[in-house]
Amino acid sequence: MIYTSQALEILIGELSKLPGIGRKTAQRLALHLLKAGSEDADRLANAILEVKRKIRYCSVCWNITEKDPCGICSDPSRDHTAICVVEDPSDVLALEKTNEFHGVYHVLGGALSPLEGIGPEQLKVKELLTRLKDGVAEVILAMNPDVEGEATTIYLGNLLKPLGIRTTRIARGVPVGGDLEFADEATLVRALEGRIIVE
């Protein structure tokens, strides 16, 4: 398109590289930024640059952090004998929001996915095994309930079994607030399998 501005074309191109943002949405976002005040656009641009400059990975749990080790790993009030293994930093955020888990985390950086070329070497599996040496009582596997997460859970389960550390996985079942009618078969099967005694 010869009439549109080149700067705008570049911005639309960069925005459409983001996940879930197609060309049309990118165009809408770009035109919004154009309409918005200069300070708003400046703040967004600076926030992007700051985040890349300030944030690194915690050398203990591989969660994102501004200081190393991260706030959770350096907090003495947390239970360092319980490690919850998750795929991504966003999973830590989700679990922290519950305020129910007081142990520490280990972020794998993804899940096993042979098709995408992600094996145990691409994940922080070796780093997890190193952490297990000193007095860890329980490893909680909290992978996403999909094929890759399932494969990762099974792989880690087999890896941890010989070490004699209690290894658990989070329950799969009908989501709270959901409706049995709309739950898929796989979820209902897991919910039945995981049933507990009413007390």
Next chain:
Amino acid sequence: MIYTSQALEILIGELSKLPGIGRKTAQRLALHLLKAGSEDADRLANAILEVKRKIRYCSVCWNITEKDPCGICSDPSRDHTAICVVEDPSDVLALEKTNEFHGVYHVLGGALSPLEGIGPEQLKVKELLTRLKDGVAEVILAMNPDVEGEATTIYLGNLLKPLGIRTTRIARGVPVGGDLEFADEATLVRALEGRIIVE
């Protein structure tokens, strides 16, 4: 949330100000930018800054442009006696993609919407009237087919009638590739009203 990085919080906050981007999507985008290479994030941040620095409004048609007057207004091969009035710069892009319109544009910067406090003074209506002084043969009203667009079309139609300039509006009807079965009543009514003789 005390454990998450402040820089990340700021970026999520800025991203969720964008239209159609909620807190969850903003979090996903922010974590993607964090994972992406530093050059990718730099390019996006710079593209945002560049677009605000370089782009201004064309003083003739009020479309966005890097030079004033814009490429369309300064193109002698375009028909300057036909002005297509649209709401937003994105509408110009959409019409230019058809390669069917060879006139020039006038971007109002929105549509009449009393509820949002947008009257004729907030739009480039006065500027349109000024342009009509020198030899304009036709004004094509190409507003969005919604309530605000309809109100704007009627308002401009009444305003232009006394000037004796041929004023047209784009056709409303069933979209090409659509299915009569799924067209709503209002669209079908417009399609019937706008029927033309088969030749």
